[in-house]
Amino acid sequence: MTRHIEFARLHNFRDVGGYLTDEGLQVRWRRLYRSASLHLLSGEDLDRFEALGVRTVIDLRHPEEIDRRGRAPHGPRYHNLSVEHRFWNVRDDYSPEAGVARFFADRYLEVSRDGWAELAAALTVIADAGNAPVVVHCAAGKDRTGVLVALVLRLLGVPEEDVVTDYALTGLARSRQVAYWEREHPGEPLPWEGYGEAPAEAMRLFLAELGPVRDYCARTLGVNESVMAALKSHLLENPDIQRFSG
16 A cells, blocks of 8 residues: 555645554554645646545635636545634744744644634544544644544554654655645745744643543544544544455
8 A cells, every 4th residue: 555645736635544553553644644735736636536436525615716726627525624723923923932843833732722612523524434434634734634533543543653754754845845836836935934844842741731532532623432433433443354355
């Protein structure tokens, strides 16, 4: 199986499967994907996307972003769940002394507090086996998407360090994200020094300060045991089953 799925225009599309849990089970491949904004799909990219058989798209962007940029293809079921309730203010909130990772972690904690209803709805959609395969995306597929995917993986029992690693893989797409910015804003400098970065420490700080993910999802999001059980039921398998299934 290949984690990174290449598209000509769409960057940072990858499979969330393959990680092992603390119980020795494996996250199933080709059931949950994470991506940058799907409005970039066209031509051969769209054909490749449709070949994945995606049934459901969870778009975490602001409605204003969708109005400005467009949305995913109209074939899959579509949910717009805007988890970010306040726009970033890099000028006032970013401190070079505290660093890029601290800035990101603080924004992710804001999402966890402000976007609780949308995060709960997204987890419920992902937990429904009939919706799979599901693609979760925001603009870059890094921050809002990173928060939701981290919650899913931790609920499945994927070790925290593997969740951090999965988040940090987005850093491999930074050059493509920067190139996209430069095409969209010719002659303009990047918005700030952390643009497109995905430092592992950001996710590590976020998870440490959020606390046990299962408790957060139960108490803050109101996600019940049946939803958590459903996530495990269709997103986990014995790795031996896959190995010998052909």
